[in-house]
Amino acid sequence: MLIGIAANILGVVSAVVSWVRADTLFLALSIIAVALVAAALLRRRNLRLAVTLLSLGCLVLGGTIAVRVDHWITPSAPAVAAPSTPATSTNSTTEAATAVSGSTAPRTLVDTDFVLPRKMAIDVDSKASQAVDAPDGATGKLDFFHDWGQVMSDRVDVVRAPNVFSYSGGALSKAYFTCKGDLEKSPYSFAGESSQFCFVTSDGHPAYGDIRRSRDDHAFVIHVIVWDATAS
Numbered sequence: 001m002l003i004g005i006a007a008n009i010l011g012v013v014s015a016v017v018s019w020v021r022a023d024t025l026f027l028a029l030s031i032i033a034v035a036l037v038a039a040a041l042l043r044r045r046n047l048r049l050a051v052t053l054l055s056l057g058c059l060v061l062g063g064t065i066a067v068r069v070d071h072w073i074t075p076s077a078p079a080v081a082a083p084s085t086p087a088t089s090t091n092s093t094t095e096a097a098t099a100v101s102g103s104t105a106p107r108t109l110v111d112t113d114f115v116l117p118r119k120m121a122i123d124v125d126s127k128a129s130q131a132v133d134a135p136d137g138a139t140g141k142l143d144f145f146h147d148w149g150q151v152m153s154d155r156v157d158v159v160r161a162p163n164v165f166s167y168s169g170g171a172l173s174k175a176y177f178t179c180k181g182d183l184e185k186s187p188y189s190f191a192g193e194s195s196q197f198c199f200v201t202s203d204g205h206p207a208y209g210d211i212r213r214s215r216d217d218h219a220f221v222i223h224v225i226v227w228d229a230t231a232s
Contacts, residue, residue, distance in 0.1 A: 105176040109205065110226035113212070114144070117219040118154065121145040124224045125203045141202045144209075146220055147190070155190045156211060156220060159202050162187040167196040167208065175208045176227050183231060193220065200231040 110127045121134030121142035131146075138145035138159040148154040158164050165182045167175075179198035183206060191197050196210045210223040 103177065105227065107228040108225060109228050110207075110224055112224065114222045114224055115215070115219050116144055116146045116156070116222055117217065118146050118148050123202065124207065124209075125201050125205065125226060143199075143202050144222065148218070153192065154214065154218060154220070155192050156195075156209075156222070157190050158199050158209075160200060162189045163199045164188040164191045164195075165198040167198055169196075172208070172225070175225060176206065176229075179206050179208055201226055204230055206231040 110124060112127045114122055114124060114129070114131070116122055116131050119133070120131040121138055122131045122144050123129045123141045124143045125141070132142070134142055134145055137147065138157045138161070140159075143159045145157040146154065147157050165179070165185050165187050168178050168182055170178050182198045183200070188197075191209065191211060193211050193214055197208075199207055199209060201207050205226050206229055207227065208225040212221050212223055214220055
């Protein structure tokens, strides 16, 4: 009797496993085993256990058939390979960004040091300019005027005041682009020693100035870069 019950349980478990794995041959053999055991139980007049076992077998068989039919009607979609993404060159991206932004600096008109004594002015649109007496200060073609007084520190007045825009810093090779942005800031009227600033020359060119030092005779040494462009 115990062997028969164990065979019943084994047959049902085998049928369930076959159902889950959709193994048709194994399922058929399991159903046959369950049917044979059920027939033996009926011969021994164990009607309740035989009916229960046959019911489980029918349930598993019906479920398997349903799974198979669904699989036939709705086949698995074939795997689709992901489209390959073309490699993007970092240099190409950088070059494209550079081209879009138009980051080529204009020609440099002036890139030199000027010496500006007290109470004198100079035109920085020409690198050959020399300081001249200027009782009226920075006016007309004269871009810088070195002002000072008994109660006033040495300073540089710039034509078209206020026309001193604080320089944001960075390499001088990029000074044109830096000044292009700095010229949109709020301006000051003059610059002191050690100041770095952007300005617009008397001819309307964007420019950079750096009051580097004061000599023993109090003259300022000013480094100036002027670009061949029109300040907006």
